[in-house]
Amino acid sequence: MTRYEFLKAAGFSGASLMALLSCVKTDDSYVEALVQNPDGTTGTTSATGTSSGTTTGTTSGSGTTTITGTTTTVAATKADSSVFISTEALSKITPKITIDLKSTTYSKLNTLGGYLVVSNTYVIALSKTGKFIAATVTCSHEPKKRIVYSNEEWYCTDHGARFSLAGKGLNSNGSKGLTIYKTATDGNTLVIY
Numbered sequence: 484m485t486r487y488e489f490l491k492a493a494g495f496s497g498a499s500l501m502a503l504l505s506c507v508k509t510d511d512s513y514v515e516a517l518v519q520n521p522d523g524t525t526g527t528t529s530a531t532g533t534s535s536g537t538t539t540g541t542t543s544g545s546g547t548t549t550i551t552g553t554t555t556t557v558a559a560t561k562a563d564s565s566v567f568i569s570t571e572a573l574s575k576i577t578p579k580i581t582i583d584l585k586s587t588t589y590s591k592l593n594t595l596g597g598y599l600v601v602s603n604t605y606v607i608a609l610s611k612t613g614k615f616i617a618a619t620v621t622c623s624h625e626p627k628k629r630i631v632y633s634n635e636e637w638y639c640t641d642h643g644a645r646f647s648l649a650g651k652g653l654n655s656n657g658s659k660g661l662t663i664y665k666t667a668t669d670g671n672t673l674v675i676y
């Protein structure tokens with residue numbers, strides 16, 4: 484017999500029954516209660532046992548839900564992630580310049596084929612194949628700061644010198660080649676060295 488059935492059989496009903504049920508913890512194994520007999524006299528009754536069951540229903544409300552778990556670092560670039568190195572490895576490189584790829588200042592490097600000139604010295608691009616590349620912005624034909632990234636080449640807008648991405652001259656004005664820099668990134672920081 485369950486506790487509920489027992490208390491019902493003992494004459495409890497309504498609020499008194501609910502009060503008794505609510506003041507007993509589910510792990511109680513012994514119950515002694517004052518009862519009122521049908522003839523008006525009172526006495527005590529006891530029962531042993533355990534109770535169990537399930538509660539169903541819905542809850543509603545508003546507020547903030549906090550979900551905890553592991554944090555995933557999302558790369559701040561569309562670069563080919565296969566070339567990413569660890570942040571620790573990146574920190575061991577002595578950079579000529581460090582770029583925060585999360586900064587809107589360098590948002591052009593979040594577009595395949597985008598490039599920009601940094602410190603009036605380096606032209607840095609995210610190639611159309613998703614690789615960061617960097618070269619001097621100063622042409623080797625004449626010291627003009629006119630090198631841009633174009634059609635998977637470095638190109639001087641002054642007299643049309645062309646250079647491969649590796650810096651090799653591709654025409655007469657580009658015959659002296661172009662200084663190229665190495666790049667490395669962990670997906671959020673880019674270093675030129």
Ligand code: FES
Nearest residue numbers: 622624639642644
């Ligand atoms: S200065 Fe670049 S091609 Fe002449």
